[in-house]
Amino acid sequence: MNLKRYRVKNIKEALAFIKRDLGPDALIVSTRQVKEGKGAFGMFGKTMLEVTAAASEAKKPSARAKAADTKAVETYRHDSEISEATMANTFLTPKNKSALSISDETRKMMMPIQKELQGIRLTLGDLSNQSDGLNNHMMGQLKNELGEMRHMLHILASRSNSLSEPDLPENLLLLYQQMKFSGLEEKFARRIVLEAQRNMTEDDAENYAYVKIFIARMLMKIIKITKGLEGLKPQQKIVALLGPTGVGKTTTVAKIASEQMTKYKRKVALISVDTNHSSAARQIRSFAKMIKAPISVVNDKSEMNKAISSYEDYESIIIDTDGCSQRNEKQLLEMREFFDERGRIHNYLVLSATSKDSDMNEVTRKFGSMPIDSIIFTKLDESAAYGSLFNHAIRFKKPLSYLSVGQKIPEDIEVASKERLVDLLLNISGT
Numbered sequence: 001m002n003l004k005r006y007r008v009k010n011i012k013e014a015l016a017f018i019k020r021d022l023g024p025d026a027l028i029v030s031t032r033q034v035k036e037g038k039g040a041f042g043m044f045g046k047t048m049l050e051v052t053a054a055a056s057e058a059k060k061p062s063a064r065a066k067a068a069d070t071k072a073v074e075t076y077r078h079d080s081e082i083s084e085a086t087m088a089n090t091f092l093t094p095k096n097k098s099a100l101s102i103s104d105e106t107r108k109m110m111m112p113i114q115k116e117l118q119g120i121r122l123t124l125g126d127l128s129n130q131s132d133g134l135n136n137h138m139m140g141q142l143k144n145e146l147g148e149m150r151h152m153l154h155i156l157a158s159r160s161n162s163l164s165e166p167d168l169p170e171n172l173l174l175l176y177q178q179m180k181f182s183g184l185e186e187k188f189a190r191r192i193v194l195e196a197q198r199n200m201t202e203d204d205a206e207n208y209a210y211v212k213i214f215i216a217r218m219l220m221k222i223i224k225i226t227k228g229l230e231g232l233k234p235q236q237k238i239v240a241l242l243g244p245t246g247v248g249k250t251t252t253v254a255k256i257a258s259e260q261m262t263k264y265k266r267k268v269a270l271i272s273v274d275t276n277h278s279s280a281a282r283q284i285r286s287f288a289k290m291i292k293a294p295i296s297v298v299n300d301k302s303e304m305n306k307a308i309s310s311y312e313d314y315e316s317i318i319i320d321t322d323g324c325s326q327r328n329e330k331q332l333l334e335m336r337e338f339f340d341e342r343g344r345i346h347n348y349l350v351l352s353a354t355s356k357d358s359d360m361n362e363v364t365r366k367f368g369s370m371p372i373d374s375i376i377f378t379k380l381d382e383s384a385a386y387g388s389l390f391n392h393a394i395r396f397k398k399p400l401s402y403l404s405v406g407q408k409i410p411e412d413i414e415v416a417s418k419e420r421l422v423d424l425l426l427n428i429s430g431t
């Protein structure tokens, strides 16, 4: 990743330099106001904006950038050397044009592909009237090509979208960039800043702190949380942790169980659902021994029900499950048999923050065949893509219950809070 820092008068100026040096896909990582110039502690100096931007690949470096190549982050000071033409170029979106529309350039690039697609469709139509083996084979091939082309068109259209910035006052544009940099999907980031703009005056939009708090409040309204086990109403709290293998279910069960015992002084029992007769139960067994909690390893639903009944006196029952691939329908059906009823057992879906958004979406869709009460995100310590958490929460409207932030048992867990989640996305405490 290539990082550059600029001291400029305003964000428009910074954007022009960033685009010139790092290309149009570069993103703003941070901004802060700095005092420059004379006076004790710089008190009477000029206030400048310091903007740090990043690009995954450096644009062909300018002579100036080459000279400064030895440092990872170089501060550039600019007062007026940038040309009007470059400034104008920074804002690709004309004021009266929808920011989401596809650019003419992309449209031109897409035309030959669309023609090819039409040709393939016609050939497919002809072929479907004949039915020998060779034609079936060709049909298959053409269908694949059709799929690939559709994919290419999709990529082109989304690239064109990502090149166009919404036409916004600079503070909102800055926060839009920051949310995108943190992995919030472009369409969500766009919706949020446009909505914010509609609900604030032009004067308010000039005040960066005001705009940031405004957006933070909006995000807090969007995201839903439960207070973990403490948010559950029944006296006896029964939760099951579901999800793919390796996301951190067993580790999280151990952390929650410890917290229930030590912090809330509750009697805790553990259950391990082990349909694969795997050795996975060994891990949770040894943990149960350590904390002196009873554990039952069960293979079917009636065994699980018996175990739950036997733990009548326990205030918290935490159920660990063996990994279940979202692509294995048989395993999913088996899990469903255990956890398809709503109410008695609260199902927590465990997702790793290090997974790709598309994989997380697939997991949540597939596990959605069971009633999912809330989501636990693990491995936040290994990811900076906090936007994924929001993307997911917005898309599936599921509350978050816990955040796991490391491997250590019991300390590396937090009950999800709105403030913490928004801080992760906007880095409020760091500014």
Ligand SMILES: Nc1nc2c(ncn2[C@@H]2O[C@H](COP(=O)(O)OP(=O)(O)O)[C@@H](O)[C@H]2O)c(=O)[nH]1
Pocket (backbone or CB within 6 Å): 244, 245, 246, 247, 248, 249, 250, 251, 252, 323, 378, 379, 380, 381, 382, 404, 405, 406, 407, 412
């Ligand atoms: N870095 C990090 N590692 C974690 C976290 N939670 C779990 N792990 C690790 O992920 C691996 C798989 O965890 P495990 O609980 O066995 O996953 P399961 O298959 O879903 O039960 C282990 O090495 C854990 O130590 C976390 O929040 N951060």
Ligand SMILES: [Mg+2]
Pocket (backbone or CB within 6 Å): 249, 250, 251, 280, 321, 322, 323
């Ligand atoms: Mg496990």
